[in-house]
Amino acid sequence: MTRALPAEAGPEVPTSGRGRILGVDAARAVALVGMFATHIFPLREGREPTLTGLIASGRASALFAVLAGVGVALATGGTRRPAGAREHLGAGSALVVRGILVGALGLTLVALEAPVAIILTYYGLLFVVAALLLRAPRGVLAAGAVLACVLTPVASQLLRAGLPDGPGRQIGWPALAAPGDAVVTLALTGYYPVLTWTTYLLAGMAVGRLDLRRPQVAAGLLTGGVALAVAAHTASALLLGPGDGVWVLGAAASARRYGTTPTGNWWWLAVDTPHSGSPLDLAATIGSALAVLGAMLLLSRWSRRVVRVPAALGSAPLTLYTLHVAALAGYAGSGSDDAILWLGHVVVATLIGLGLQLAGVRGPLEAVVSAAGRAVRRGVTGVTVKPVDSQPPRPPGR
Numbered sequence: 512m513t514r515a516l517p518a519e520a521g522p523e524v525p526t527s528g529r530g531r532i533l534g535v536d537a538a539r540a541v542a543l544v545g546m547f548a549t550h551i552f553p554l555r556e557g558r559e560p561t562l563t564g565l566i567a568s569g570r571a572s573a574l575f576a577v578l579a580g581v582g583v584a585l586a587t588g589g590t591r592r593p594a595g596a597r598e599h600l601g602a603g604s605a606l607v608v609r610g611i612l613v614g615a616l617g618l619t620l621v622a623l624e625a626p627v628a629i630i631l632t633y634y635g636l637l638f639v640v641a642a643l644l645l646r647a648p649r650g651v652l653a654a655g656a657v658l659a660c661v662l663t664p665v666a667s668q669l670l671r672a673g674l675p676d677g678p679g680r681q682i683g684w685p686a687l688a689a690p691g692d693a694v695v696t697l698a699l700t701g702y703y704p705v706l707t708w709t710t711y712l713l714a715g716m717a718v719g720r721l722d723l724r725r726p727q728v729a730a731g732l733l734t735g736g737v738a739l740a741v742a743a744h745t746a747s748a749l750l751l752g753p754g755d756g757v758w759v760l761g762a763a764a765s766a767r768r769y770g771t772t773p774t775g776n777w778w779w780l781a782v783d784t785p786h787s788g789s790p791l792d793l794a795a796t797i798g799s800a801l802a803v804l805g806a807m808l809l810l811s812r813w814s815r816r817v818v819r820v821p822a823a824l825g826s827a828p829l830t831l832y833t834l835h836v837a838a839l840a841g842y843a844g845s846g847s848d849d850a851i852l853w854l855g856h857v858v859v860a861t862l863i864g865l866g867l868q869l870a871g872v873r874g875p876l877e878a879v880v881s882a883a884g885r886a887v888r889r890g891v892t893g894v895t896v897k898p899v900d901s902q903p904p905r906p907p908g909r
Contacts (some may be wrong), residue, residue, distance in 0.1 A: 531826060532585070532723060532809025534808035536544060537818040539578055539825030541803050543832070544857055545571030550627045550839060551853045555767060557654050562602070569785025573796035574803055575828070576708055579634060580715020581804070583641045590722055601892035603642035605866075612639030612880050613764065613829070615748035620833065621683030625840035630771075631832075632682050633703040637712050644716060652717035660793045664772075664780055667706055667788060671699055678769045702770040707788040712883050714797050726812055732805030739797030747783035747791045763794045804868040824857075825866035831860045 545567035554564035583606065584592075595600040614635020621629050644652065671677075679702030680686070686693045698705045721728050751764055760778050768787040772779035783791040811818045823832070835856055842852070867874055873881065 524726070531822070532808075532811075533818050533822040534723070534811040535578065535581060535585070535804070535817060536822035536825035537807040537811060538804045539828050540797070540821035542578065542806070542823075543572040543824060543828060543835075543860065545574070546832070547835060547853055547856045547860075550835070551856070552849050556763060564785070568798050569792065572703065572786075573711055574800040575630070575794075575796060576634075576637070576703075576711035577715040577718070577800035579637065580641070580712040580717075581719040582715075583638070583712075584643075584716045584719020587645050590720055592648070592720065597892055599646050599887040602645050604891050605888040606638050606642040606645075606769060608887045609880050609884045610635040610642075614881060615637065616829075616833065616876070618682065618684045618687075621681045622835050623837060623840035625836045627836060627839060628678070628702040629681055629777065629828075629836065630703050630733055633697055633701065633705055636697050636705045637708060637753050640709055641712055641716065644713070647716075649720035651722065652713050653750075654711055656713035656717055659707075659713055660797070661790050663707045663710060663800065664788055664790050666792070667699060667704065667771060668774050668777070668780070669849050670706075671771065674700060676700075676773070700771060702786070703841035704770050704788060707771075707793065710793045711797065713801070714801075716799065723808060726809065727753065729805045729808035729812070732801045734805070735803060736798045736801030736803075738798070740795045742796060742804065743791045743795035744783055747781055747795075750778075751792075755816065776879070820861060820865065823868040824861045825864070827864055827867055827877055830874030830876045833876060834863070835860070855905045 522687065548563045548567050549571055553561055554568050560568065576809040585661060587593055587602045587606075593602050612635075614632045617631025617633070617635060618630050620878065647655070679695070679696055679700060682693050682696055682701065686696075688726075688780070718732065723729070751760075758780075760776065763773075764782055765784060768782075768784050768786060772782065772784055772787050772789060777819075779787070780789050782789050783795050785792065785796075807818065807821075811822075838856065872878070
């Protein structure tokens with residue numbers, strides 16, 4: 512016989528009818544809309560970033576990654592991390608299965624040859640990494656995020672010395688014929704290298720272990736995130752300006768990056784260019800991600816009605832991301848304005864999200880991945896876990 516773990520949120524946190532935290536889903540909607548924009552609008556005009564490049568480039572994907580960490584923490588107990596070895600094994604096994612399925616979907620989407628870099632295979636590997644961290648205390652996760660922010664870009668520079676420049680070809684099913692090369696791409700040289708992106712995972716898991724019911728937590732995420740982003744951009748400007756970094760790197764300092772920086776000069780670690788994977792890029796984009804999450808949590812407390820629609824859009828990110836990539840792959844260019852194309856993607860995705868919400872069901876891909884994970888976890892632990900993304904009830908006396 513299986514027993515059910517309580518998973519509904521307490522009355523203090525604004526949730527949907529299925530127990531999902533509206534502020535978290537609304538933040539996912541911001542990431543989706545930003546991702547649509549970076550895939551459709553140009554990010555640069557010559558050497559200068561466009562408005563989309565300034566606002567969303569590097570930030571939308573980082574927000575997704577941080578929220579993935581938040582989701583992992585919420586799905587494995589929120590403030591209550593897995594307590595025993597068996598519970599950890601069950602939750603970790605479910606995450607590994609989830610990672611395999613998400614990664615397989617990413618390998619399949621690459622075959623569509625859409626004009627975008629597919630992130631899901633990297634996410635799949637990140638979920639495997641997350642499975643090893645589930646019992647880590649919140650403070651350890653936070654400290655790990657700080658250390659990873661500082662050290663993983665240095666490790667990347669050292670490990671990539673002598674390797675071909677990234678990002679290389681996207682990792683699809685044919686790439687698995689050379690698994691060693693595929694792992695190097697996913698971990699080190701690709702568009703979203705897991706080595707440095709583990710920083711986002713750790714930061715998100717640390718946040719997901721906080722009590723997201725408390726308005727003080729949401730306000731702290733907003734103000735702390737803004738402060739972190741401003742500090743990181745300011746530090747980069749000082750290092751590259753008065754610190755003579757621009758004189759050393761030249762015009763390449765502001766060139767668009769694709770997951771990594773060149774290995775020939777340590778000054779590259781001072782840039783804050785989107786997708787550069789430098790310490791200051793990681794810090795700035797974590798800051799913006801925390802600020803968005805905090806703002807959406809506060810907004811959901813102020814008015815649930817305001818965030819209902821974006822929360823519906825953000826409740827099925829895997830399904831909507833897949834449809835978005837498939838649509839771009841089949842888009843031959845009809846002469847439509849980019850703004851119309853972007854608005855079309857946003858409207859259709861919102862309607863699908865609202866339809867799923869009204870029907871009281873999850874996105875189809877989310878349902879498959881969640882069901883597989885729950886089945887594995889139930890088989891290991893004998894515990895049935897409800898398929899929600901919510902903060903567990905606060906223990907009495909806290």
